Amino acid sequence: MKKNIVFAILVSAGAFLIQHHVPMVQAEEMGPVHSITLPTIPAELKEGAGKDKVMTLCxxxxxxxxxxxxxxxxxxxxxxxxxxxxxxxxxPISDEDAKTISSYLAAQYGTDEK
Ligand code: HEC
Structure with missing residues (x-):
């Protein structure tokens, strides 16, 4: 009789652990949603007329x-x-924007050559 009670306690304790503890650990380690860290891309261009167009269009x-x-x-x-x-x-860049972009590039990243 005593043995049966001890057994019942162990079984329910085990069931409790399986139901509550184990899934919680799994959710932390193996959940479908993982957080990732994106690499930081240094995309800073020199200041100058037309920079906005270059940043968006290029x-x-x-x-x-x-x-x-x-x-x-x-x-x-x-x-x-x-x-x-x-x-x-x-x-998809218009002729006008292309001109603005070319001037920006020549001014900020160009040589003295024309
Ligand atoms: C429609 C898509 C697209 C757009 C918009 C675009 N590029 Fe590119 N660019 C490419 C591809 C494709 C390559 C070559 C493949 C690669 O290296 O990724 C490239 C490569 C380059 C390179 C490396 C050198 C070369 O010729 O391969 C430079 C510099 C460059 N682009 C500048 C620009 C500038 C300035 C603009 C804005 C006027 C621009 N890109 C807009 C698609 C694009």
Missing amino acids: GICHSPDYIPMQPRLPAKTWDSEVHKMIKVFGA
């Missing part, structure tokens, strides 16, 4: 970091780079 497909990653380039090269983005890759 950041559609890739980080605007592609710009400061380049060596200083002559204005002509920046201009053809902008047109390559439009013609080859289909960047």
Whole structure:
């Protein structure tokens, strides 16, 4: 008789642990939602006229970091780079915006060459 009572206590204690303790631990370690830490992308461009357009339009497909990653380039090269983005890759940039962007790039990331 005593044995049965002890057994009943152990069983309910075990059931309690399985129901309450184990799932809680699993929820912490194996829940469907995990938090991730995104890498910080330094996408700061130099201040200058047209910066906003460059940040938005040149950041559609890739980080605007592609710009400061380049060596200083002559204005002509920046201009053809902008047109390559439009013609080859289909960047949705108007002629007017392309001009603003090319001038910004030449002024901030250009050489003295024209
Ligand atoms: C429609 C998508 C798109 C837009 C918008 C875009 N690019 Fe690109 N860009 C690309 C692709 C595709 C590459 C080449 C593949 C890669 O390296 O990711 C690239 C590469 C570059 C490179 C690296 C050198 C090269 O020629 O491969 C530079 C610099 C660059 N882009 C500048 C710009 C600038 C400045 C603008 C804004 C005028 C711009 N991009 C807008 C798609 C785009």
